[in-house]
Amino acid sequence: MLCLTLDAKTMKENKALYERNKDYVSLVELRVDMLDPSEYQKAKSFPVEIDVPVILTIRKPCDGGRYAGTEEERKALMADLSQGLFFYVDMEMDLDFPELEKELMSRGVNIIRSLHDFNGIPRNLPDLARSIAAKGQIPKLAVTVRTEEDLEEVFHLGEELKDVPRKIIVGMGAYGIRTRVGYRRLGSILTFCSESDPNGIGLPTPRELSELVD
Numbered sequence: 001m002l003c004l005t006l007d008a009k010t011m012k013e014n015k016a017l018y019e020r021n022k023d024y025v026s027l028v029e030l031r032v033d034m035l036d037p038s039e040y041q042k043a044k045s046f047p048v049e050i051d052v053p054v055i056l057t058i059r060k061p062c063d064g065g066r067y068a069g070t071e072e073e074r075k076a077l078m079a080d081l082s083q084g085l086f087f088y089v090d091m092e093m094d095l096d097f098p099e100l101e102k103e104l105m106s107r108g109v110n111i112i113r114s115l116h117d118f119n120g121i122p123r124n125l126p127d128l129a130r131s132i133a134a135k136g137q138i139p140k141l142a143v144t145v146r147t148e149e150d151l152e153e154v155f156h157l158g159e160e161l162k163d164v165p166r167k168i169i170v171g172m173g174a175y176g177i178r179t180r181v182g183y184r185r186l187g188s189i190l191t192f193c194s195e196s197d198p199n200g201i202g203l204p205t206p207r208e209l210s211e212l213v214d
Helices: 011-021 037-048 071-081 098-106 125-133 148-160 174-181 206-212
Strands: 002-006 027-031 054-057 088-092 110-117 138-144 168-172 191-193
Touching (some): 002 206, 088 098, 125 148, 138 148, 148 168, 168 174, 174 191
Parallel strands (some): 002 191
16 A cells, blocks of 8 residues: 655645645645644644544654654644544654543554654564554554665565565665565555655655555
8 A cells, every 4th residue: 555644834835735645645745843833733633634634643743753842742632633523643752642442443443553763774673563463453664775785675574574464664765765666575564755855754646656566
């Protein structure tokens, strides 16, 4: 599945982004951290306003996001907005929020546990991924790919994690485009695309990716 990252400042712009690209994607990720704070509450009803599943993401700066509030404020916002009919909620691997975790799983909401490493490829990823999958959650491993050797390592990771059926593996950077094009080879359930690639991590446009995927 191709997932369109919605990274505009207003919900009106995000809806327009989806409308322009809906022929190419199967779901969207709503990046609430990119919204103007005055738009936050409008996000809660968004899943019922479009006809594809929505991932709720409120990314903190150290993970490539732009949420400017405190961590407690971010957690409160996540708990509030996740009461909307989101199909997935992204919770970083280091986020300690068991109350929300339990509440989401009781409602059948899919939790994505994400890790973003902008320096390289950590060595403990298989163990991390399996521990998350064992809880019924989806590991998302986003790593930085700078060389052909790095690229080979990422595809080897996909082979190593064949026993984890629901996972997302993404290579960031110029070499990472091949992990997006070949996401099915990695065993990923989805991969991401964007009209703008605001952080310069190698996100292709929806149309480009739809034409390139293996």
